[in-house]
Amino acid sequence: MAAGRGAELLRPPTSSGRATFLELFFDLAFVVALTRVSQRFADLGNDTGWALVVGVGRTLLLFLALWLIWSHTAWITSRYEPEQPIIQAVVVGTMFAGLIMAVTLPRAMEERALPFAAAYLMVMVVRPLVIAAALRGHPRRLVPFRLAGWAVVSAPLWLAGALGPDRLRLPLWAAALAVDYLAWGLGWPLPWLGVSKVSHWRIAGTHLADRYQQMFLIALGESILVLGVVFSGADYSAERAAAFTVAFATSALLWRIYFHRAGLLLSDALDRAVMPGRLGTASERTHLLIVLSVLATAVGYELVIDHPFGQPRPSWLLFVVGGPALFLVARIRLEYEIFGRLSRSRVIGLVVLLLFTPLLARWAPMVGLSVVAGVLTLVALLDALRSRGRPLEVSSSPIAREASDVRDSEA
Structure with missing residues (x-):
């Protein structure tokens, strides 16, 4: 009793x-x-x-x-x-x-x-x-x-x-x-x-996936808020309007890249998991990086909209390029968690972004943001080409298939 x-x-x-x-x-x-x-x-x-x-x-x-x-x-x-x-x-x-x-x-x-x-x-x-x-x-x-x-x-x-x-x-x-x-x-x-250990907890996996996806959308919404506040408070100019447009496109691309296949199937993967706590633990770390990357990217928007063709500084490079690069790293990790594979499109995008970084350090912030948007567009296009005409895949997480030998009565 x-x-x-x-x-x-x-x-x-x-x-x-x-x-x-x-x-x-x-x-x-x-x-x-x-x-x-x-x-x-x-x-x-x-x-x-x-x-x-x-x-x-x-x-x-x-x-x-x-x-x-x-x-x-x-x-x-x-x-x-x-x-x-x-x-x-x-x-x-x-x-x-x-x-x-x-x-x-x-x-x-x-x-x-x-x-x-x-x-x-x-x-x-x-x-x-x-x-x-x-x-x-x-x-x-x-x-x-x-x-x-x-x-x-x-x-x-x-x-x-x-x-x-x-x-x-x-x-x-x-x-x-x-x-x-x-x-x-x-x-x-x-x-x-x-x-x-959290990985052994009995949890509602679908609910946990829902919460992580919502927090990603909250972070993305915060980036949209930054766009609106900064652009509405700055003196209007064609350069700032262009930066505003490219920044919005970047946020839309982050949404698209996250939810393409793996992000969409997070709930299904946790629902199918033998030990949902194990996959949920891995996903928690991944979404920490994803949310942080979106926040850093939003800071980059503010810096670029304020001074689209100002002098390049290490600080803006850290946010304008570092935020999207961290997002691609985290999204590669999420792809493995859901499908057990390396996302080639995101690896290509990350490599291209890193190769451009030394050059972007000498160019205006607007150029850097435009290059980032171009790289993310490339990733989204490669995703679309790969999935064209193919049915939606079923999650096959190697983490979700792992069973624990530990069965604690409090789990």
């Missing part, structure tokens, strides 16, 4: 795979957060050398903290029934904490460090304890206890970084975030409580 107590929180096999309206509402906080991340990146537009490296490192750290909060929530709602009042309360509470992190993010490395860290720790420490209490006697209650235990380990580093000298904030928070990601990767091992 003890194992049955709290079982109503678990997702039943008949539960819908679609994201609930509450989860879509929850994503609104992360629309704000991603916009703030993009703005921090854009503020680095005039930086060079070590200042650029430190600025990118700080913003990347804040993004990774936000991503961990969002990703944990996506897994929770894929593992537990989101229609249950306690899970809904957890999601709304996480949304509020995420909104605090979003509004403090522009100065989170400066005077707003404490509220950012406090909101993060509220989610990482308190949320799993609430879920564990709601599960009562169910064996799965040990999993959130593990999460809370590891969060307590990293909490002193977060607080020391927030309260200590500014110069120590980045290394202390980097160490804290490394602990949190290491715990996620290892399955939060603790003495007497054992380990619970």
